[in-house]
Amino acid sequence: MTVTSLLRTPGLARSRRRASFLTAAALAVVAVAVIAAVFGRLIFPDATHQDLLETLAPPGSDGHVLGTDSLGRDILQLTVAGAGSALLGPLVVECGSMLLAIVLGTLAGYKRGPIDFVLGRVSDLLFALPVVLVALVVGGIFGGGYWMLVAIFIVLFAPSDLRVVRAGVLEQTPRAYVEAAKLLGYSTWRILFRHILPNIRNLVVTEFLLSYAGAILALASLSYLGIGVSPGAADWGRQLADGREIMFSNPAAVVAPMVCVLLVACAVNVLGDAWEARAEREFRG
Amino acid sequence: LTGCSSPRSTSSSTGSSADLTDTGKSISDVTVSINGAPSSLYPGIAAGILDYDVASLSAEGLVQIGDDGQVEPAVASSWTQPDQQTIVFELNPHAKFQTGAAVTPADVIASIDAAKDPNVSPATASYLGAVDSATQTGDDEVTVKLSSAQPDYLANFSAASALWIYPASYWQSHSKDVGSATALPVGTGPYKITKYVPDSEIDYALTNTWWGETGAKAVTPHAKKITISIITDESARVLAAKSGKTDIALQVPIAQTAEWNALKDFRIEHAADLSYTGFYFQQSVKPFDDPKVREAIGYAFDYQGVVDKLLKGQGKVATAIATPQSVASVYPSAASAAKALDLSPFDFDMKKAKAALKASSVPDGFTTELVYPSDYPQLGQAALALAQNLKTIGITLNVKEEPVDQWFGTLSDGTHGLNYMLYFSTTGDVTDTSGYLLGDQNPGGYKNSEVQSLVASASSSADEKTRVSDILTANKLAIAQDHADIPLWWGESSTAFENGIGIKDFGPYLLTRPWGANIFAAK
Amino acid sequence: MAEGLTIEGPVGTIVQPLSFAVAAGRSLAIVGESGSGKTMVAKALVGLLPNGVSSSGSLRHAGTAALLPQDPFTSLSPVHRCGEQIAWTVRAAARRAGRRAPGRRELAAAVTRLLDEVNLAASVSEKYPHELSGGMRQRVSIAAAIAADPQLLIADEPTTALDASNRLEILELVRRVQRERGLAALLISHDLGLVRGFADDVLVLYAGRVVEAGQAAAVLGSPVHPYTAALSQADPPIDVRLVRLGGLEGSVPKPGEPHSGCIFYARCALRQERCLEAEPALEPRTNASAAACFVSDGPLPLARPERAAESAVATASALLEVAGVTRSFGRHLALAPADLTVAPGEAVGVAGESGSGKTTLARCIAGLEAPDAGTIRFEGVQLTPRNRTPGGIQVVFQDPYSALNPALSIGGALAEAMRSAPASARRSVAELLAMVGLPADYARRRPRELSGGERQRVVIARALAPNPRLLICDESVSALDVSVQAQILELLRSLQRELDLSLIFISHDLAVLRQVSDRLYVMRHGQIIEQGPTAAVIDSPSHAYTQQLVAASTESSTA
Amino acid sequence: MRFSPLARTITLRIAGVIVLLAVISFLVYCLLYFAPGDIVSNLIGTKKTDPAVIAALRAKYGLDGGLWSQYSNWLGRVLRGDFGTSVQNQVPVLRVFREKGGITGILCLLAFVITMVISVPLGVLAARKEGRWQDSLISTVSLVGLSAPAFVIGLILLYALAYYLPLFPVYGIGTGFGDHVYHLFLPALALALGSAAIIVKLTRTAMIQQLAGDHVMFARARGLSEWRVTRIAVRNAAIPIATSAGLVLTYLIGGTVLVEATFSIPGLGSALENAVQFKDFPVVQFLVLVVALLIAVIMLGVDLLYLVLDPRLRRRTE
Ligand SMILES: Nc1ncnc2c1ncn2[C@@H]1O[C@H](COP(=O)(O)OP(=O)(O)OP(=O)(O)O)[C@@H](O)[C@H]1O
Ligand SMILES: Nc1ncnc2c1ncn2[C@@H]1O[C@H](COP(=O)(O)OP(=O)(O)OP(=O)(O)O)[C@@H](O)[C@H]1O
Numbered sequence A: 001m002t003v004t005s006l007l008r009t010p011g012l013a014r015s016r017r018r019a020s021f022l023t024a025a026a027l028a029v030v031a032v033a034v035i036a037a038v039f040g041r042l043i044f045p046d047a048t049h050q051d052l053l054e055t056l057a058p059p060g061s062d063g064h065v066l067g068t069d070s071l072g073r074d075i076l077q078l079t080v081a082g083a084g085s086a087l088l089g090p091l092v093v094e095c096g097s098m099l100l101a102i103v104l105g106t107l108a109g110y111k112r113g114p115i116d117f118v119l120g121r122v123s124d125l126l127f128a129l130p131v132v133l134v135a136l137v138v139g140g141i142f143g144g145g146y147w148m149l150v151a152i153f154i155v156l157f158a159p160s161d162l163r164v165v166r167a168g169v170l171e172q173t174p175r176a177y178v179e180a181a182k183l184l185g186y187s188t189w190r191i192l193f194r195h196i197l198p199n200i201r202n203l204v205v206t207e208f209l210l211s212y213a214g215a216i217l218a219l220a221s222l223s224y225l226g227i228g229v230s231p232g233a234a235d236w237g238r239q240l241a242d243g244r245e246i247m248f249s250n251p252a253a254v255v256a257p258m259v260c261v262l263l264v265a266c267a268v269n270v271l272g273d274a275w276e277a278r279a280e281r282e283f284r285g
Numbered sequence B: 001l002t003g004c005s006s007p008r009s010t011s012s013s014t015g016s017s018a019d020l021t022d023t024g025k026s027i028s029d030v031t032v033s034i035n036g037a038p039s040s041l042y043p044g045i046a047a048g049i050l051d052y053d054v055a056s057l058s059a060e061g062l063v064q065i066g067d068d069g070q071v072e073p074a075v076a077s078s079w080t081q082p083d084q085q086t087i088v089f090e091l092n093p094h095a096k097f098q099t100g101a102a103v104t105p106a107d108v109i110a111s112i113d114a115a116k117d118p119n120v121s122p123a124t125a126s127y128l129g130a131v132d133s134a135t136q137t138g139d140d141e142v143t144v145k146l147s148s149a150q151p152d153y154l155a156n157f158s159a160a161s162a163l164w165i166y167p168a169s170y171w172q173s174h175s176k177d178v179g180s181a182t183a184l185p186v187g188t189g190p191y192k193i194t195k196y197v198p199d200s201e202i203d204y205a206l207t208n209t210w211w212g213e214t215g216a217k218a219v220t221p222h223a224k225k226i227t228i229s230i231i232t233d234e235s236a237r238v239l240a241a242k243s244g245k246t247d248i249a250l251q252v253p254i255a256q257t258a259e260w261n262a263l264k265d266f267r268i269e270h271a272a273d274l275s276y277t278g279f280y281f282q283q284s285v286k287p288f289d290d291p292k293v294r295e296a297i298g299y300a301f302d303y304q305g306v307v308d309k310l311l312k313g314q315g316k317v318a319t320a321i322a323t324p325q326s327v328a329s330v331y332p333s334a335a336s337a338a339k340a341l342d343l344s345p346f347d348f349d350m351k352k353a354k355a356a357l358k359a360s361s362v363p364d365g366f367t368t369e370l371v372y373p374s375d376y377p378q379l380g381q382a383a384l385a386l387a388q389n390l391k392t393i394g395i396t397l398n399v400k401e402e403p404v405d406q407w408f409g410t411l412s413d414g415t416h417g418l419n420y421m422l423y424f425s426t427t428g429d430v431t432d433t434s435g436y437l438l439g440d441q442n443p444g445g446y447k448n449s450e451v452q453s454l455v456a457s458a459s460s461s462a463d464e465k466t467r468v469s470d471i472l473t474a475n476k477l478a479i480a481q482d483h484a485d486i487p488l489w490w491g492e493s494s495t496a497f498e499n500g501i502g503i504k505d506f507g508p509y510l511l512t513r514p515w516g517a518n519i520f521a522a523k
Numbered sequence C: 001m002a003e004g005l006t007i008e009g010p011v012g013t014i015v016q017p018l019s020f021a022v023a024a025g026r027s028l029a030i031v032g033e034s035g036s037g038k039t040m041v042a043k044a045l046v047g048l049l050p051n052g053v054s055s056s057g058s059l060r061h062a063g064t065a066a067l068l069p070q071d072p073f074t075s076l077s078p079v080h081r082c083g084e085q086i087a088w089t090v091r092a093a094a095r096r097a098g099r100r101a102p103g104r105r106e107l108a109a110a111v112t113r114l115l116d117e118v119n120l121a122a123s124v125s126e127k128y129p130h131e132l133s134g135g136m137r138q139r140v141s142i143a144a145a146i147a148a149d150p151q152l153l154i155a156d157e158p159t160t161a162l163d164a165s166n167r168l169e170i171l172e173l174v175r176r177v178q179r180e181r182g183l184a185a186l187l188i189s190h191d192l193g194l195v196r197g198f199a200d201d202v203l204v205l206y207a208g209r210v211v212e213a214g215q216a217a218a219v220l221g222s223p224v225h226p227y228t229a230a231l232s233q234a235d236p237p238i239d240v241r242l243v244r245l246g247g248l249e250g251s252v253p254k255p256g257e258p259h260s261g262c263i264f265y266a267r268c269a270l271r272q273e274r275c276l277e278a279e280p281a282l283e284p285r286t287n288a289s290a291a292a293c294f295v296s297d298g299p300l301p302l303a304r305p306e307r308a309a310e311s312a313v314a315t316a317s318a319l320l321e322v323a324g325v326t327r328s329f330g331r332h333l334a335l336a337p338a339d340l341t342v343a344p345g346e347a348v349g350v351a352g353e354s355g356s357g358k359t360t361l362a363r364c365i366a367g368l369e370a371p372d373a374g375t376i377r378f379e380g381v382q383l384t385p386r387n388r389t390p391g392g393i394q395v396v397f398q399d400p401y402s403a404l405n406p407a408l409s410i411g412g413a414l415a416e417a418m419r420s421a422p423a424s425a426r427r428s429v430a431e432l433l434a435m436v437g438l439p440a441d442y443a444r445r446r447p448r449e450l451s452g453g454e455r456q457r458v459v460i461a462r463a464l465a466p467n468p469r470l471l472i473c474d475e476s477v478s479a480l481d482v483s484v485q486a487q488i489l490e491l492l493r494s495l496q497r498e499l500d501l502s503l504i505f506i507s508h509d510l511a512v513l514r515q516v517s518d519r520l521y522v523m524r525h526g527q528i529i530e531q532g533p534t535a536a537v538i539d540s541p542s543h544a545y546t547q548q549l550v551a552a553s554t555e556s557s558t559a
Numbered sequence D: 001m002r003f004s005p006l007a008r009t010i011t012l013r014i015a016g017v018i019v020l021l022a023v024i025s026f027l028v029y030c031l032l033y034f035a036p037g038d039i040v041s042n043l044i045g046t047k048k049t050d051p052a053v054i055a056a057l058r059a060k061y062g063l064d065g066g067l068w069s070q071y072s073n074w075l076g077r078v079l080r081g082d083f084g085t086s087v088q089n090q091v092p093v094l095r096v097f098r099e100k101g102g103i104t105g106i107l108c109l110l111a112f113v114i115t116m117v118i119s120v121p122l123g124v125l126a127a128r129k130e131g132r133w134q135d136s137l138i139s140t141v142s143l144v145g146l147s148a149p150a151f152v153i154g155l156i157l158l159y160a161l162a163y164y165l166p167l168f169p170v171y172g173i174g175t176g177f178g179d180h181v182y183h184l185f186l187p188a189l190a191l192a193l194g195s196a197a198i199i200v201k202l203t204r205t206a207m208i209q210q211l212a213g214d215h216v217m218f219a220r221a222r223g224l225s226e227w228r229v230t231r232i233a234v235r236n237a238a239i240p241i242a243t244s245a246g247l248v249l250t251y252l253i254g255g256t257v258l259v260e261a262t263f264s265i266p267g268l269g270s271a272l273e274n275a276v277q278f279k280d281f282p283v284v285q286f287l288v289l290v291v292a293l294l295i296a297v298i299m300l301g302v303d304l305l306y307l308v309l310d311p312r313l314r315r316r317t318e
């Protein structure tokens, strides 16, 4: 004889609470970063101003909260101003690649056939290529530059977005509501944009956020390798590369941009995960 | 147009081997770290500054450059120049390879042939382009014929320039892999290469075959072993020093000096690197065709500030194109050289800059671009500093970084009026830099028949005094009168030493000679 | 046996205190509509409730219980061989019994023996699940389940995912294994016909409450509770066509939904005011059963509505003529040349096992699939991809859950569909909803706020929006509960009459086809092998396959 | 006969790879051809140079003629097994590869092993403890790993574990295999953490999906031990994990540039970075092709691994 008594499984509620706390924190981080990106130049109009008489000042000295770097630039101001290039470029990258992915991915997933085949092969190829390497080779050979890298990344980031969009469309297309729409004679664009797209929007938003985090890291990496923003500009990747050299004189020069990159990328990733979870909850019921 | 220049003080170095005493003790092992990987142990293949530093530990040329910039005997104990197209070298009878074999004329001839062959020595062959032939003319005698009259060609036969002497058999058996790990070169220097792990380390052991230990100016090496450790990352190199894995760090970059200065066991020594940095103008590009505009730029540059703060002492404010080292034979003391070279009217004075601009064709300013090579961030920083100053008088200067090769492309593309000139003189000869910048083929298209004839006569003259005075006159005309060039600074390189290590006769040319022999244990 | 088994979900109680007992060698069936908590009871018995659901009360059973899941296509690990999966259970059973771990040989022998017990060849043990048919997989599952040496075998709808022909075999196998091994068995099903032949005792579950319990014959033969009665009446008979199909309006209340009094009140045919005052308790009514109802205190009369006149065969002029249509996928011929006609106002049924090409045929007619060859004439015009107008042919799909765009409100979807209607035939959204028996305020709702039956009504309304002449129903009721199925069938029949619609009704369930179709086509391997008036085909099938099909259907509903 | 469709698939894939390599090599050639700058001036620097020497150098590196003739010359030489000589070092490209490839190979493989060894068990653990503190902890840590670029992790590790806590060497690659592994451990760890985060996430998702699956429920319902159930789920989850493992390998290959730069490792990554900056045609061309080939091989390997892992696919190709 066995007597079984079953107990309540705990945990779900708690993890939900943790998740919402994390999401709130992430939103706060992103909000601060966006404010810095938009108003950074207004708050600190001469963040990139070099003061050769005041190089490598330690944190806290003479109004420099985090000290100055080897060019006498105020690290705090520089870091705040760096939010602009850290957020804007990746945003353009992700918007561009997502737009490309939505236009091509919906068509490929819905129409199938040769378009799908060609796009599929091209995106397989691009998808497999290491983004940093390709950007290094192409950007490096053409002399780099921030916007050139952004353009390269748009192309390189498109395949992963395209896959997501295509897979979503592919999954929705055989659903009866799409067939019903076909039977009712709706146009292809109407079916794609009014019927299918709203149903994969959660996928799209999740992918957008996660790739956005990826783009932030990728651009920072390339700046770190010296193929990115133009010299003298405020940028976290560049600051990291420069800051490493004076790591011992003023650790803030490397810690500040490091913390910023980490926090922003984490926050965007948290938002992506949160959106995914939200979509899942919605899907479940 | 001439202005009075105020004397500018020069920066001081952090410490010096000259102040240390040699304990005479031998050192078992010295680790020298370098921040780049030589592509080969033979500099003829890629002639970066580190390639020279590394190669000269164990290999020598026929001659070498002494502390004062004069050509000294090395493997050749003496030479004569019967005419301007012939040089006859007498080999040093004590010169031996590290294998113990004596250096024969055949070895020297094979080395010269390899050095002027662009296939074997693509990076340095051009230096010996004028060599027609090298033949044995006696037991210990090699005669070199030049294709044209070359009054000042001797230095090219040094390891500071284009010649490293290896055995003839080495050249024969390693036509394809000269200088690689599978073909360790054998030279005539005091240190023999025992191990080469590319990108990682090079080990040297002291031999007793070196001619320099004997003879008149005998030097006794103290280090039994030298290890060159390749650490391409600067902060890793500092970490290595902190954990005691480095005794000497060559070519410390400017950005790193503060880090090294912060290490209490290390000191930094500076030595001129014979480089000249300045602005020159594409004379045909507007508005730089106007001398007043060029003058305004000249006054807007913060010479002392840049040298002190940006270069961290790795340089001296330049007052001429010719470097103090290149005139050392005529003006041996620092003070006399400074006086003779005081040819630039410019100092940092924004009032004068503004006045010059007001008097120019573009009184309200203009917008232009200055490109700098990415390998030299200090040029970019100096450019940004200049841009800040120019902004106050209405000139917008956009600073752009380009890889070195693309930078070359912009120098004479007809759109960039204001350009950087960064020139490393390998020989330190007085006509070298000025000849390039002021001669017929000068990159800026600067035309002043008086200047160009002075340069030509200096190049063909054999008398050192005339050569120097011609060049200095040309310098003065070009800088003070025509503002065709604006000298910014003469470069210096920094070397970090552990405090227990000293090096004798540290100067601009030491690292092109077998410098391992000069290392000593200090108190 | 369970005492006061209660199951709590995140939003409310899923199962109210529930007690039952199954003796060894006997079987108990739990029946009820979807969402009544049957699966939760089964999972609680084996201790595998999902996250967020917990149970209390006490369970006592000798030895172990094994749960046979519903879907043989997902219940086995796809990457392990069948024999291996059975062997794991054998080993686990040995360990539990404190026996020494069996060696390789012993294991192989045990697996072969178990496969033999479920009528499978020993070679199946080397096969992967995907290499087997659905019926064979379910046998493997049974073998794996009994390998655990259970004392109690729980089968949760073990046959719903199978074809009619397989269904009976599997059920018989379960019964045989149960008898031979002397197991206690718990069968969960919403199919009363299935339970009738299988179980000794029955428990009728409604919204987590037992509304009637007792011996199978008594409960099913003479139900006391109005719910049980309604359920048995909703089951369509295969032998007659009924004038009216009994069905239950509405749907099972969700856990946590507020109510007062009897939980069945809202849907009850016999409801009285006193039913709202308290919840009725389960009380013995006949000597073999107990029911929870204030009103009914004895067996309810099972009124079999009289037969409807079987409608006459098609008139001369055809609305739709399909001639020689073929379609193949790769090398697989899904549709051999097929001919089919539909007269105006006629309801045509298409029957056939899974994969026989029914859907392919329907999709070709609707224009969702391009036929490889053959012609389709509609209202006398040959249809090409270009000349189709949305008004002509519409489809009601099988799965009501995916047939509505989750992002659109009901009203939005219907209004959009209406734009495809000819201007003369435009109706309002409210009119459309009324046609399918839904209140007008449903227009504001989203699909996920609707029950399956309600969704299917919306799908039908949308299909009717462009005023079609022909409506194709592809398994339109097979995803629904019997009770809801009856409602939808009744709705379709009445719409067909009122709007003079032609209907092609596809189903593998002959009983359903008997109720809705005038003429019947039987398909197999992409071919139409028999056709004729529905009554004639079912009552006296001429093709051997049809005979087999009819036999299987008849047995499973009356066995 | 039984394997012929499989063999056909593989042959087709290999043909595809060859076409791909040809296309990529041409694209890279175009890139280098149209790029601004000139290797010869790079080689010479600011020096007065004889035009004859320049001409000789141009001829030596095959820089005469138009794009097509240059490319076809290059291709012809490659087909004869001659990948040319590095402009920068005068070393045959193949030797550059031989000298540095080993280091990068060890680095990548070590990173891959670390990735898999850390991430799969953690992913499985997180899935098993879904919603509990272990899951939260693992998910949070992997989130940070996902958000930290390899060079940032590298910098932190370098200062923490090599300098302040001198467990690992600060620089260099050592000599001999064992020493290489010791020297490359920190870099590999830096490289691995980011990819491990990806795999943890994927493994967790795949495992949760599997554990919620019918067949796992059935396995539990027949009394299999939790250990066995986990193994079944892991075996099923191996299919999606294998795909991501392939992707992670390519990610690791891309990440070596950053990590090699941070730890000053003389591997192919730094060689590529240098070659790009120097416009060292033959080296860039060769390394790009090697990377493309490697990735193609990895992808093919992943596809074959699928066949091993998923019997449902096996029948389709057989
Ligand atoms: N994982 C879950 N978490 C919370 N509630 C659940 C979960 N699964 C099911 N439920 C709820 O439990 C109730 C009973 O579900 P159950 O699956 O037992 O019904 P059923 O009688 O088996 O229905 P069907 O015939 O559709 O299988 C439903 O109302 C459902 O909403
Ligand atoms: N898009 C498709 N691609 C490949 N094969 C298909 C496709 N659609 C159907 N088939 C195949 O065609 C055959 C007939 O399928 P169809 O869906 O018409 O059968 P059915 O009678 O409707 O079966 P069910 O009762 O399961 O719905 C099946 O074997 C199926 O596997």
Ligand SMILES: [Mg+2]
Pocket: C038, C039, C040, C156
């Ligand atoms: Mg159920």
Ligand SMILES: [Mg+2]
Pocket: C358, C359, C360, C474, C475
């Ligand atoms: Mg079908």
